Amino acid sequence: MTETSAPSNTSDIAVIGAGPAGLIAAGTLGHGGYRVTVYDQLTSPARRFLMAGRGGLNLIHAEELDTFLTRYGAARIRLEPAIRTFPPEALRAWVDGLGTETFVGSSHHVFPKAMKGSPLLRAWLSRLTDLGVTILPRHRWTGWEEDGALSFETPEGPKKVRPAATLLALGGLSWSKLGADPAWPDRLRGAVIEV
Ligand SMILES: Cc1cc2nc3c(=O)[nH]c(=O)nc-3n(C[C@H](O)[C@H](O)[C@H](O)COP(=O)(O)OP(=O)(O)OC[C@H]3O[C@@H](n4cnc5c(N)ncnc54)[C@H](O)[C@@H]3O)c2cc1C
Structure with missing residues (x-):
């Protein structure tokens, strides 16, 4: 997790990436009483997980x-x-x-x-909703603003978010149609964060 300056609320956590890693983290944080928002650049969560389930999960x-x-x-x-x-x-x-x-x-x-992952994902997302976790699709994280806020591209235009803490769960770099963002390792290195 990385911390941003002057959080809007100390219990607000941003999780970026709605794959299995981000969703399990969001659930754990939700259980811990945090207010969690999960951002993903794709139109729906866990696309790679669903693809993984096609041939038998x-x-x-x-x-x-x-x-x-x-x-x-x-x-x-x-x-x-x-x-x-x-x-x-x-x-x-x-x-x-x-x-x-x-x-x-x-x-x-x-x-x-x-065999497939879709029934499991439906139940998982429903549990996250019950925990108060918000999932925002179509939010592509593009890095940090100078003031430490997270910046996103969204269909409504650029958006800045200032959570108390950020958890990056951006996945691997293969299969771009499943959400791989080849730019994220350099984005972190640019912010002097070890990858
Ligand atoms: C064909 C195939 C079959 C597989 N079969 C299996 C299997 O049977 N069993 C198994 O355990 N694993 C399997 N896997 C692997 C499994 O799918 C991955 O290990 C798992 O999805 C990784 O989870 P993750 O959350 O780390 O990353 P991902 O699932 O890749 O999730 C990362 C998320 O981050 C989002 N993201 C990335 N960059 C940004 C950004 N800049 N802004 C906003 N959002 C962003 C992406 O859109 C994506 O939704 C398979 C994979 C494939 C491709």
Whole structure:
């Protein structure tokens, strides 16, 4: 999270990117009592997640945690604390809590019984609405103003936002039609933020 100066309200959090990372962060912050707004440049949230579900959404692997952790190779050292905090069985329980039954397929892959991601996403978005999370599509984040405000391009024109804190969940750089913004790493480096 990065902080901007002179926030409008100390409980206002901006999450940029309505993919799985941004949505799970928004839910966690919403549970914590923050007022959360999620911004995304596309016309609807989680487009990559929905595309991922087209050929069968592989949610996780069902296997011993120590074996599972070996899948991450050199990244394990960085990711292990997060995975131990939210291990595969917790993910399955979370999915189950959203009304999506799962099954273990070949090679220990775990899929929703419906195979696709859309029913899960609908239930997830509905829960976020219940938590008071606002999702604003068609908001392309373009960087920071000199005063620290976030700047967005929207169909109504440029917009400035001054949250107490910002969480960037901008995703990877492949598949531009699913929302990849190749400019964001340089935008962060330009603001002397390590990528
Ligand atoms: C074909 C395909 C199949 C896949 N299959 C699976 C699978 O079976 N299982 C699995 O676990 N994973 C799968 N994946 C990978 C999975 O979809 C990604 O790992 C996941 O979506 C990453 O989530 P994220 O929130 O980090 O990023 P994303 O889902 O990419 O979300 C990032 C969001 O940020 C928004 N954004 C970016 N820049 C800006 C900006 N400047 N302003 C505003 N918004 C911005 C984007 O529009 C996007 O909505 C698949 C991916 C693809 C393409």
